[in-house]
Amino acid sequence: xxxxxxxxxxxxxxxxxxxxxxxxxxxxxxxxxxxxxxxxxxxxxxxxxxxxxxxxxxxxxxxxxxxxxxxxxxxxxxxxxxxxxxxxxxxxxxxxxxxxxxxxxxxxxxxxxxxxxxxxxxxxxxxxxxxxxxxxxxxxxxxxxxxxxxxxxxxxxxxxxxxxxxxxxxxxxxxxxxxxxxxxxxxxxxxxxxxxxxxxxxxxxxxxxxxxxxxxxxxxxxxxxxxxxxxxxxxxxxxxxxxxxxxxxxxxxxxxxxxxxxxxxxxxxxxxxxxxxxxxxxxxxxxxxxxxxxxxxxxxxxxxxxxxxxxxxxxxxxxxxxxx
Amino acid sequence: xxxxxxxxxxxxxxxxxxxxxxxxxxxxxxxxxxxxxxxxxxxxxxxxxxxxxxxxxxxxxxxxxxxxxxxxxxxxxxxxxxxxxxxxxxxxxxxxxxxxxxxxxxxxxxxxxxxxxxxxxxxxxxxxxxxxxxxxxxxxxxxxxxxxxxxxxxxxxxxxxxxxxxxxxxxxxxxxxxxxxxxxxxxxxxxxxxxxxxxxxxxxxxxxxxxxxxxxxxxxxxxxxxxxxxxxxxxxxxxxxxxxxxxxxxxxxxxxxxxxxxxxxxxxxxxxxxxxxxxxxxxxxxxxxxxxxxxxxxxxxxxxxxxxxxxxxxxxxxxxxxxxxxxxxxxxxxxxxxxxxxxxxxxxxxxxxxxxxxxxxxxxxxxxxxxxxxxxxxxxxxxxxxxxxxxxxxxxxxxxxxxxxxxxxxxxxxxxxxxxxxxxxxxxxxxxxxxxxxxxxxxxxxxxxxxxxxxxxxxxxxxxxxxxxxxxxxxxxxxxxxxxxxxxxxxxxxxxx
Numbered sequence: 001x002x003x004x005x006x007x008x009x010x011x012x013x014x015x016x017x018x019x020x021x022x023x024x025x026x027x028x029x030x031x032x033x034x035x036x037x038x039x040x041x042x043x044x045x046x047x048x049x050x051x052x053x054x055x056x057x058x059x060x061x062x063x064x065x066x067x068x069x070x071x072x073x074x075x076x077x078x079x080x081x082x083x084x085x086x087x088x089x090x091x092x093x094x095x096x097x098x099x100x101x102x103x104x105x106x107x108x109x110x111x112x113x114x115x116x117x118x119x120x121x122x123x124x125x126x127x128x129x130x131x132x133x134x135x136x137x138x139x140x141x142x143x144x145x146x147x148x149x150x151x152x153x154x155x156x157x158x159x160x161x162x163x164x165x166x167x168x169x170x171x172x173x174x175x176x177x178x179x180x181x182x183x184x185x186x187x188x189x190x191x192x193x194x195x196x197x198x199x200x201x202x203x204x205x206x207x208x209x210x211x212x213x214x215x216x217x218x219x220x221x222x223x224x225x226x227x228x229x230x231x232x233x234x235x236x237x238x239x240x241x242x243x244x245x246x247x248x249x250x251x252x253x254x255x256x257x258x259x260x261x262x263x264x265x266x267x268x269x270x271x272x273x274x275x276x277x278x279x280x281x282x283x284x285x286x287x288x289x290x291x292x293x294x295x296x297x298x299x300x301x302x303x304x305x306x307x308x309x310x311x312x313x314x315x316x317x318x319x320x321x322x323x324x
Numbered sequence: 325x326x327x328x329x330x331x332x333x334x335x336x337x338x339x340x341x342x343x344x345x346x347x348x349x350x351x352x353x354x355x356x357x358x359x360x361x362x363x364x365x366x367x368x369x370x371x372x373x374x375x376x377x378x379x380x381x382x383x384x385x386x387x388x389x390x391x392x393x394x395x396x397x398x399x400x401x402x403x404x405x406x407x408x409x410x411x412x413x414x415x416x417x418x419x420x421x422x423x424x425x426x427x428x429x430x431x432x433x434x435x436x437x438x439x440x441x442x443x444x445x446x447x448x449x450x451x452x453x454x455x456x457x458x459x460x461x462x463x464x465x466x467x468x469x470x471x472x473x474x475x476x477x478x479x480x481x482x483x484x485x486x487x488x489x490x491x492x493x494x495x496x497x498x499x500x501x502x503x504x505x506x507x508x509x510x511x512x513x514x515x516x517x518x519x520x521x522x523x524x525x526x527x528x529x530x531x532x533x534x535x536x537x538x539x540x541x542x543x544x545x546x547x548x549x550x551x552x553x554x555x556x557x558x559x560x561x562x563x564x565x566x567x568x569x570x571x572x573x574x575x576x577x578x579x580x581x582x583x584x585x586x587x588x589x590x591x592x593x594x595x596x597x598x599x600x601x602x603x604x605x606x607x608x609x610x611x612x613x614x615x616x617x618x619x620x621x622x623x624x625x626x627x628x629x630x631x632x633x634x635x636x637x638x639x640x641x642x643x644x645x646x647x648x649x650x651x652x653x654x655x656x657x658x659x660x661x662x663x664x665x666x667x668x669x670x671x672x673x674x675x676x677x678x679x680x681x682x683x684x685x686x687x688x689x690x691x692x693x694x695x696x697x698x699x700x701x702x703x704x705x706x707x708x709x710x711x712x713x714x715x716x717x718x719x720x721x722x723x724x725x726x727x728x729x730x731x732x733x734x735x736x737x738x739x740x741x742x743x744x745x746x747x748x749x750x751x752x753x754x755x756x757x758x759x760x761x762x763x764x765x766x767x768x769x770x771x772x773x774x775x776x777x778x779x780x781x782x783x784x785x786x787x788x789x790x791x792x793x794x795x796x797x798x799x800x801x802x803x804x805x806x807x808x809x810x811x812x813x814x815x816x817x818x819x820x821x
């Protein structure tokens with residue numbers, strides 16, 4: 001068996017096991033209502049994590065996405081309030097803006113040969129600051145089109161609601177899977193994450209790929225911002241603080257190697273659901289503090305990092321034995 | 325003629341890396357390119373693969389002049405290269421590596437099944453039947469090299485340059501790779517084979533070209549080539565100034581250091597070495613024979629798997645450089661620019677560095693003492709510098725080397741290892757360094773000198789150890805220390821040393 005896919009199997013295994021354990025305690029957790037809510041509540045996180053997965057696969061990191069989501073919400077709310085544009089026009093404008101923002105960061109990372117950490121950290125402050133400039137207060141979104149978006153859902157058997165934003169997340173995950181695993185761009189991203197020198201020798205256009213990776217992440221952050229604004233019905237510059245770290249956690253729990261070059265888009269989806277599931281369990285239990293989510297996520301993260309280290313060592317040992 | 329190079333010249337600031345080199349490659353031959361470090365092999369290859377632009381000369385491929393400006397362009401022209409390492413991506417599958425950039429697609433999406441089929445078909449041409457979905461990183465190095473070769477051939481298909489492709493392979497794997505190379509030769513490719521394993525050169529190649537100091541020395545058919553003469557060509561032998569042996573009669577020296585069975589698996593076979601006080605031991609051998617590895621083992625840069633060292637007082641701890649320094653060892657490394665000097669620090673700081681490291685950061689050496697030290701060594705070693713505060717990176721190679729020497733001399737070691745002490749140094753400074761070495765010995769210091777230049781070894785050594793294939797194979801003393809004896813020992817095949 002390929003050791004590369006093992007973290008993915010572990011991720012899926014942990015998710016199913018957790019679900020089983022929770023189901024034994026609360027049989028209702030398997031209802032379509034819970035499943036529908038799981039998708040809806042984590043829609044924005046899932047979308048932004050798709051972008052983050054591609055960035056991490058390419059050996060980078062994007063710390064700006066949490067701020068970009070907050071900025072998007074405020075941008076939408078203020079524009080709808082003041083400019084009188086249709087939401088779809090605002091969405092298009094926003095996606096253009098966040099994609100260009102990501103592309104700009106990618107350009108700097110490549111051209112200045114700067115660590116992605118620093119450049120996107122600057123981007124994080126920049127986007128958050130821009131959100132504050134637009135508005136310090138929470139701005140409610142009132143528009144008939146938004147009411148339509150928020151009210152759009154498909155009633156599953158068992159009265160669970162499959163909302164528009166939940167479906168959007170699933171579609172974005174599928175898109176992410178296609179981009180990462182089925183295109184030459186995706187192959188280039190894996191190549192860069194595996195080793196820049198070898199990737200260049202093999203003909204990867206490093207600059208172009210880097211710019212496109214961060215542009216993709218920027219677009220995903222903008223889309224997550226739209227979804228988040230639909231979810232909350234407002235824009236607030238203090239929202240989604242630290243979401244970039246939650247997204248990174250979801251990616252790693254999803255089995256992607258933090259140093260890049262190995263991982264699966266589907267794993268990130270399962271990672272997001274696993275984190276959502278823990279939260280749901282805490283809500284079901286009722287007596288646990290919600291901070292337990294963080295503790296469990298922390299433990300899971302640690303376990304996955306150890307697992308990856310262990311696998312790396314195992315494959316090296318096997319290789320050494322094979323060569324001898 | 326498939327590839328024809330005429331008076332290729334490439335100059336870097338301060339050195340002429342290639343000086344009017346001619347090189348011809350026929351279709352259907354394996355042509356070895358040989359030479360020691362700094363001979364110009366890699367510069368020649370980089371000019372062919374587009375990594376460097378040449379300064380002069382012509383390169384003709386299939387009768388048409390070419391001027392590749394990037395690796396990709398060289399590939400399109402038909403010149404593919406496989407390096408010793410870092411060719412492919414260990415995190416991708418064999419199929420992905422083989423087909424990268426040429427994946428069969430439909431509507432922009434990669435067709436996985438078709439890609440795997442093509443990859444299997446390509447590998448079948450090399451007689452390999454592999455699971456192409458395996459990560460390349462989990463395959464043996466030989467398989468990785470063959471996949472790299474297959475990819476290079478598929479992309480370019482006329483000229484294949486193999487730069488030390490067998491350096492990390494064992495004997496069975498080398499045979500496997502050689503079979504592949506012979507198959508490609510029979511298909512009519514022109515193959516340039518760079519290696520420092522002479523046995524492999526004689527085993528595989530049809531012709532040999534030797535470079536030395538950026539010049540082509542000779543091109544000959546491998547079959548008609550004599551091993552000793554080949555080594556003469558590689559190492560050079562201009563005995564115009566027979567410096568002579570310093571002290572052939574001084575034999576009885578008080579022992580200083582006794583090394584028993586020191587070795588490291590896969591790096592150097594266990595060896596014994598006794599060094600007397602004030603003795604100069606020379607290490608001779610070709611590049612990759614284990615000279616530098618011997619030095620690094622002694623200085624604790626590489627961990628030993630067996631054996632140990634002792635002096636009169638008892639066993640010595642040589643587990644790491646710090647321990648070796650504490651035992652009174654010093655090491656002037658081969659790569660002066662990266663491992664020797666700290667280019668951005670001044671002459672004074674570079675000289676004081678070793679003493680300061682030994683004293684520890686809590687006890688700074690007073691500035692006045694540093695100044696005294698620096699001025700003293702600038703005078704004693706005749707370091708040509710505008711002053712002690714000059715940046716070392718701005719000095720010439722010979723003066724940089726003297727600064728590194730001064731750093732060690734300031735610590736007064738009893739055993740100093742000099743790895744290629746005169747590499748990349750002009751002739752005048754060369755003689756000075758040799759003179760310095762003689763001076764050190766007179767003060768009772770013991771030296772281990774590694775050099776590719778046999779004349780230099782002969783000039784300074786009391787005893788010469790010859791290395792071949794990571795093993796100490798011969799020891800020459802007294803009148804045996806002569807060029808032909810040393811070369812014969814280097815050239816001898818496995819059986820007789």
